[in-house]
Amino acid sequence: MKSFQKATAALLASLMLVSSAGCGSNTTPASSAAPAGSSAPAANTDSAKTLRIYGWNTEFQDRFNTYFKDAGKLPEGINVEWVITPNENNAYQNKLDADLKAQDSAADKIDIFLIEADYALKYVDSDYTLDVKGDVGLTDDDLKDQYQYTKDIATDSNGKLKAVSWQATPGLFAYRRSIAKDILGSDDPAKVQQALSDWDKFNAVAKTAADKGYKMLSGYDDSYRTFANNITSPWVDANDTIHIDPIMMKWVDQTKEFTDKNYNNKTSLWAPEWGADQGPNGKVFGFFYSTWGINFTLLGNSLATPVAEGGKAEVGNGVYGDYAVCQGPANYYWGGSWICGAKGSDNVDLVRDVMKTLTCDAATMKKITEDTEDFTNNQTAMGELAKSDYKSAFLGGQNHIALFAEAAPKINMKNISKYDQGMTEEFQKAFKDYFDGNVTKDQALDNFYKAIIEKYPNLKRAS
Amino acid sequence: MPGTTLTKPEASSSQQYPASNGANKKTKGVSYSKWGYFFIAPFFLAFAVFSLVPLISTFYNSFFENYWVGLTQVGPRFVGLQNYSTLFSDGDLAAYAGNTAIIWLMGFLPQIIFSLLLAVWFTDLRLHLRAAGFFKTVIYLPNLIMAAAFSMLFFTLFSDSGPVNSILLSMGMESPYRFLANVWSTRGLVALMNFLMWYGNTTILLMAAILGIDTALFEAAEIDGATAFESFRKITLPLIRPILVYVLITSLIGGIQMFDVPQILTNGNGNPNRTSLTLVMYLNKHLFSENVGMAGAVSVLLFVVSAVLSVIVYFSIREKKQPKGGAGK
Numbered sequence: 060m061k062s063f064q065k066a067t068a069a070l071l072a073s074l075m076l077v078s079s080a081g082c083g084s085n086t087t088p089a090s091s092a093a094p095a096g097s098s099a100p101a102a103n104t105d106s107a108k109t110l111r112i113y114g115w116n117t118e119f120q121d122r123f124n125t126y127f128k129d130a131g132k133l134p135e136g137i138n139v140e141w142v143i144t145p146n147e148n149n150a151y152q153n154k155l156d157a158d159l160k161a162q163d164s165a166a167d168k169i170d171i172f173l174i175e176a177d178y179a180l181k182y183v184d185s186d187y188t189l190d191v192k193g194d195v196g197l198t199d200d201d202l203k204d205q206y207q208y209t210k211d212i213a214t215d216s217n218g219k220l221k222a223v224s225w226q227a228t229p230g231l232f233a234y235r236r237s238i239a240k241d242i243l244g245s246d247d248p249a250k251v252q253q254a255l256s257d258w259d260k261f262n263a264v265a266k267t268a269a270d271k272g273y274k275m276l277s278g279y280d281d282s283y284r285t286f287a288n289n290i291t292s293p294w295v296d297a298n299d300t301i302h303i304d305p306i307m308m309k310w311v312d313q314t315k316e317f318t319d320k321n322y323n324n325k326t327s328l329w330a331p332e333w334g335a336d337q338g339p340n341g342k343v344f345g346f347f348y349s350t351w352g353i354n355f356t357l358l359g360n361s362l363a364t365p366v367a368e369g370g371k372a373e374v375g376n377g378v379y380g381d382y383a384v385c386q387g388p389a390n391y392y393w394g395g396s397w398i399c400g401a402k403g404s405d406n407v408d409l410v411r412d413v414m415k416t417l418t419c420d421a422a423t424m425k426k427i428t429e430d431t432e433d434f435t436n437n438q439t440a441m442g443e444l445a446k447s448d449y450k451s452a453f454l455g456g457q458n459h460i461a462l463f464a465e466a467a468p469k470i471n472m473k474n475i476s477k478y479d480q481g482m483t484e485e486f487q488k489a490f491k492d493y494f495d496g497n498v499t500k501d502q503a504l505d506n507f508y509k510a511i512i513e514k515y516p517n518l519k520r521a522s
Numbered sequence: 523m524p525g526t527t528l529t530k531p532e533a534s535s536s537q538q539y540p541a542s543n544g545a546n547k548k549t550k551g552v553s554y555s556k557w558g559y560f561f562i563a564p565f566f567l568a569f570a571v572f573s574l575v576p577l578i579s580t581f582y583n584s585f586f587e588n589y590w591v592g593l594t595q596v597g598p599r600f601v602g603l604q605n606y607s608t609l610f611s612d613g614d615l616a617a618y619a620g621n622t623a624i625i626w627l628m629g630f631l632p633q634i635i636f637s638l639l640l641a642v643w644f645t646d647l648r649l650h651l652r653a654a655g656f657f658k659t660v661i662y663l664p665n666l667i668m669a670a671a672f673s674m675l676f677f678t679l680f681s682d683s684g685p686v687n688s689i690l691l692s693m694g695m696e697s698p699y700r701f702l703a704n705v706w707s708t709r710g711l712v713a714l715m716n717f718l719m720w721y722g723n724t725t726i727l728l729m730a731a732i733l734g735i736d737t738a739l740f741e742a743a744e745i746d747g748a749t750a751f752e753s754f755r756k757i758t759l760p761l762i763r764p765i766l767v768y769v770l771i772t773s774l775i776g777g778i779q780m781f782d783v784p785q786i787l788t789n790g791n792g793n794p795n796r797t798s799l800t801l802v803m804y805l806n807k808h809l810f811s812e813n814v815g816m817a818g819a820v821s822v823l824l825f826v827v828s829a830v831l832s833v834i835v836y837f838s839i840r841e842k843k844q845p846k847g848g849a850g851k
Contacts, residue, residue: 148790149810156593181592325682325700332683477592488791495703497794506796509614513807516589516816517596 106168107405110139113158113172115151117143118351119396122225125430126423127416137409140167152178159187162403169401170410174222176395177480179212184477188221189400195411197223201419204437208470213397222397223418225427226350227436229466230284232387233353234345235378236455242267242344248457252385258313261388264344265322274343277336278326279314279494280487281347286310287483288391293476300519301511303504311490311500318494327491339363339377349393350463354432357382358453372453380452384459390469434463441467478515485510577825584818589811597815605819614796615804615823621709621792622800625784626777628713633721634769640721641728642754647737658729662722672719673786676711677702702788705797712784712798719783720776724769731765732758771835775828781806 114120120141127133144154155172162168174182182188191197191213202210202220206227213222232255236246242264243254255261265275276282290304317323324343326333336343337360348357363377364370374380398418400410416423424435428444432451435441445461476482489507492498498506508520584605588598609615640661644654651657664672680686680701687698701707735758743753759766781802784792790806792799801824808817 156590159593178592185593187593331681335683488793492794495700495794497703497705502795509612509796510807513813514810515591516811516813517591 106166108136108138109167109170110137110406110409111142111167111170112139113142113144113151113155113169114396115144115146115173115175118355119173119398122417122427123413126427127413130416130423132412132416134409137406146175152181159401162187162401168403168405170404170406171413172399172401173396174399175397175480176212176228176392176475177483178477179222179397180215180475180477180479182399183213183215183221187402189402189404189407189410191220191223191400191414193219195400195407195414197411197414197419201415204421204439205418206436206438206467206470208392208467208472209395209397209436211472212395212475222399223414224395224397224436225418225424226395227434227441227463227467227470228349228351228392228395229434229463229470230288230347230349230387230391230393231353231384231459231462231466232345233348233357233382233384233454235341235343236381236383237378238268238273238342238344239383242271242273246383246455248383248385248462251383252387255385255387258309258388262313262316265317266320268344269320269322272342274324274336275322275345276317277324277333277341277343277346278328278330279318279323279491280328281323282313283310283483283487284393285347285387285389285391287486288470289389290474293474294482295476295478295518298519299517300521301508302521307486311493311503314490315494325494328487334360337361341378347387347391347393349391349395350434351394353382353384353459354453361453374452380455383454383457384462386462386466390466390471392470428460432459434460434467438464478511478518481511481514485514580818580821580825582818583814584822586815586818588815589813591811601815605815606823608816609819609823615801615820617796618799618801618804619827621796621798622778622780625709625712625716625798625800626774626780628709629716629720630773630777633717633724633773634766636717637721637724637728637769640725641732642758644725645729645732646750647740658722658726661725664718665720665723667719669715669719669782670786672715673783676715677787680707680711703794705794708788708793708798712780712787715783715787716777716780720773724773727765727769728762731762735761767836771832774831774835778802778824778828778831 112119112123120143123139128139133139142154142158144151158165158169159172172182189195191202192199202223205223209224209227210220213224214220234251239246239251243251245251254264261275268275286306286309289306291306292302292304294304295301314323318325324332324336326336335341337346337357339361346352346357358372358379359365361378361382362370362372366372370376372379398414400407400414404410418424418436421437421440424437425440425444427433428435428440429449432453441460441464445458445464447458449458449460450456451459485507489503489510492506493500493503512518512520585600585602586598587596587601587604589596643649644651644658667675678684682698682700682702686701690699699707701711739757739761740753743757748756779802780800784798784800785803785806788798790803792803801820805817805820805824808820
């Protein structure tokens with residue numbers, strides 16, 4: 060017995076030695092090789108040969124690959140590295156912020172990163188972005204065709220342009236033609252627009268729709284941006300005090316009315332139920348969507364058999380072709396991506412080429428619109444398409460570019476602030492409880508203040 | 523039956539003798555105690571680096587105003603106890619503590635009852651359940667799923683257009699029941715998940731405790747005419763009390779730290795109306811702005827509360843036990 064125990068112990072001990080020796084011999088060369096390969100001098104050349112791009116989805120990646128890389132504009136020997144982090148729960152910004160703060164000491168420098176309108180000012184008003192004209196080297200002449208609002212968003216408090224976009228994102232109201240025929244007697248965009256041209260008329264149509272068994276909107280947040288983009292003062296004033304614009308409370312009251320009268324389906328933005336409402340089994344009259352939402356999200360949701368499962372984007376698959384767009388009761392925009400040059404980038408010339416090709420070159424931008432139905436940020440190209448016989452099969456043959464081209468110059472970006480993203484998220488969340496009937500309006504407002512001050516501890520309640 | 527009672531004492535006595543012999547031999551030789559310290563040193567090193575230092579720095583950080591607004595840092599500026607006074611003056615902390623306690627109790631009460639019942643059944647000599655090993659594995663299985671995945675699963679199952687609502691609708695309900703838009707159904711789901719995840723673990727622990735009781739006691743009680751319930755109340759319960767205390771304390775501390783399940787089920791909001799927002803979810807809210815000061819203050823409070831609760835529970839149950847044991851003997 061004893062000798063057996065001794066033998067076992069010896070065996071185990073020798074096993075441990077062998078395994079630890081094994082670990083040692085495995086790790087040592089690997090770990091010593093890594094620093095040797097990427098030590099200081101080598102790192103610089105590596106980073107200069109790598110175009111490192113941060114984004115939250117593959118939209119820009121697709122544009123970049125098709126219209127820059129595949130168009131042969133990427134110089135030889137340059138390697139493109141994508142760092143894509145989803146937006147959910149602020150993950151993208153957290154990752155981006157952490158890496159930007161470490162930019163000076165990083166071996167691989169960020170060259171380009173993308174931002175969205177809701178939080179654009181956070182980066183535009185910081186030292187982490189390059190001046191598009193001063194540092195990157197685009198000229199006023201290059202930028203003259205871009206819509207003014209896309210430049211306003213990306214201009215910092217000193218008047219420097221910090222980011223450029225390849226798209227403009229005016230919003231429209233996308234409705235189902237078949238339902239419009241049923242409740243309004245016509246699916247003609249001009250006639251539907253007449254019936255929806257202000258909020259009183261919109262509410263009246265909602266009642267008709269409900270009487271016929273349809274829902275006017277899908278959920279609580281659908282009309283949010285048509286109100287939120289028309290606020291008369293920024294969310295936060297110079298003293299860090301929160302101001303809730305009266306128009307926001309109009310959104311609250313309208314949505315509560317819609318919910319109580321069953322004019323909507325009680326869904327939330329991006330929820331599966333919300334997506335399903337846009338598909339073949341949906342009973343919802345329409346959705347407020349901006350440019351990318353129509354060719355990207357709505358089109359995908361409208362199909363009975365998704366493209367990924369072998370379905371084709373064509374009439375006959377789901378409700379493809381049954382949608383049309385009109386201006387709706389208010390001007391608004393939603394989303395949009397801007398390209399920033401990162402401070403400390405070691406590929407500034409390449410950044411300039413990317414910006415110039417994708418956001419200033421009329422030919423490229425016209426082609427993007429023709430290929431993808433996206434609305435690009437070039438007034439000349441879009442003006443040409445608006446007047447042409449351009450047709451969208453998805454929208455039943457409508458030339459929606461004409462409507463976008465009309466709406467884009469009307470967008471007013473005066474009242475954006477760097478807190479907009481937090482405000483939007485928390486306002487929608489807090490009032491969801493009110494629409495659900497769990498809290499009073501005052502409690503919801505109180506919850507909104509609580510949540511927003513947790514996010515931005517420097518802000519104060521309006522007294 | 524008598525055979526089993528006979529073999530047990532024999533086995534235990536035969537084990538005792540060599541053990542005591544070995545002890546006698548060791549005390550004669552050199553002291554090996556320094557090797558004991560040597561062997562436990564890695565734990566203390568790891569504890570110091572990964573637990574003690576962060577713990578102390580949390581206390582330190584809780585006295586500073588230090589957060590980010592966008593890409594601009596505010597602070598760090600020493601503010602003394604201001605973070606704590608903000609926490610208490612808001613008055614919400616009590617509500618979140620209440621949420622945590624309610625959800626924990628909703629999960630723990632059924633968990634302990636169910637686990638006790640199962641543990642007694644599995645160990646009962648007269649019932650002699652077949653395939654106990656199989657069932658032990660099955661009830662432990664929910665604990666193997668990651669809490670986040672489990673929560674995501676429930677989120678999908680109980681969503682407004684999820685399978686549970688489809689079943690309810692096909693059974694004749696008029697409109698879907700919105701589980702996650704109602705206070706008690708949301709809390710109930712969180713409690714249910716915690717219950718499902720932990721009752722297996724508790725059952726195994728309690729079974730181990732019950733198996734440690736000398737079976738002669740049960741047989742004697744049976745011969746004296748005790749019912750199953752009487753022997754459970756008078757023999758099993760008092761003798762597994764130390765393990766019960768252990769289960770209670772670990773579950774209590776786990777309950778105070780409840781985070782992943784409600785966080786994912788309610789998308790981090792503690793909906794509706796913040797009624798399922800637990801203390802750690804509240805702590806997590808401060809991480810959006812990297813508000814180290816406030817988050818530190820919340821953490822320190824959590825630490826104090828867990829420590830106090832553990833001490834209270836530990837002593838209240840121990841002191842009752844010792845006089846009783848002494849009186850019995």
